[in-house]
Amino acid sequence: MLFLDELPEFKRQVLEVLRQPLEDRVVTISRARFSVEYPASFMLVAAMNPCPCGYYNHPDKDCVCAPGVVQKYLNKVSGPLLDRIDIHIEVTPVPFSELSAERPSEKSAVMRERVIAARQVQQDRYAGKKIHCNAQMGSKELREICRIDAAGKALLEKAMERLGLSARAYDRILKVARTIADMAASPDIRTEHLAEAIQYRSLDREGWAG
Numbered sequence: 001m002l003f004l005d006e007l008p009e010f011k012r013q014v015l016e017v018l019r020q021p022l023e024d025r026v027v028t029i030s031r032a033r034f035s036v037e038y039p040a041s042f043m044l045v046a047a048m049n050p051c052p053c054g055y056y057n058h059p060d061k062d063c064v065c066a067p068g069v070v071q072k073y074l075n076k077v078s079g080p081l082l083d084r085i086d087i088h089i090e091v092t093p094v095p096f097s098e099l100s101a102e103r104p105s106e107k108s109a110v111m112r113e114r115v116i117a118a119r120q121v122q123q124d125r126y127a128g129k130k131i132h133c134n135a136q137m138g139s140k141e142l143r144e145i146c147r148i149d150a151a152g153k154a155l156l157e158k159a160m161e162r163l164g165l166s167a168r169a170y171d172r173i174l175k176v177a178r179t180i181a182d183m184a185a186s187p188d189i190r191t192e193h194l195a196e197a198i199q200y201r202s203l204d205r206e207g208w209a210g
């Protein structure tokens with residue numbers, strides 16, 4: 001796993017180099033006389049602030065960034081790179097009162113069991129194939145495995161249009177929805193699984209930075 005904190009602080013050219021291994025899981029080094037391919041299958045996790053001061057969209061603090069600065073900051077991470085990241089999540093600050101409140105939530109041991117079960121479903125699904133999890137599906141497997149009904153199709157079409165999503169984002173949504181369905185032990189991708197996967201494309205949305 002590769003974890004990049006403060007993503008926009010990395011040089012843009014450095015980040016762009018990640019596009020090939022994220023897409024193909026290999027790195028190609030080309031010289032005049034030869035080119036070599038190395039395996040580079042990894043999970044990318046990255047974190048960033050919503051703006052340089054960190055308070056854009058904050059529930060009770062004001063962002064002090066000058067107009068245009070927020071967009072410039074976000075633009076340091078290119079659309080094509082964001083396109084290749086399966087899940088985007090905007091995390092708003094949680095007030096202390098909520099943090100300390102005793103709320104019933106799923107225990108991590110229970111979550112772990114669900115993750116193990118979802119991994120097993122995928123191992124069985126891809127038995128005898130070269131891949132072993134949903135993220136690695138190519139276009140052929142996508143068509144076979146990620147079938148959705150008419151209601152799901154309509155929802156996805158609307159989201160594509162409204163959020164201005166790319167074809168690549170469309171494929172990612174299907175794969176993530178397949179995994180959400182696996183986590184719910186559902187043989188079919190249902191509309192709610194698609195709706196949840198669409199939510200995880202928040203950085204694709206036009207106007208995210210206001």
Ligand SMILES: [Zn+2]
Nearest residue numbers: 051053063065
């Ligand atoms: Zn700010």
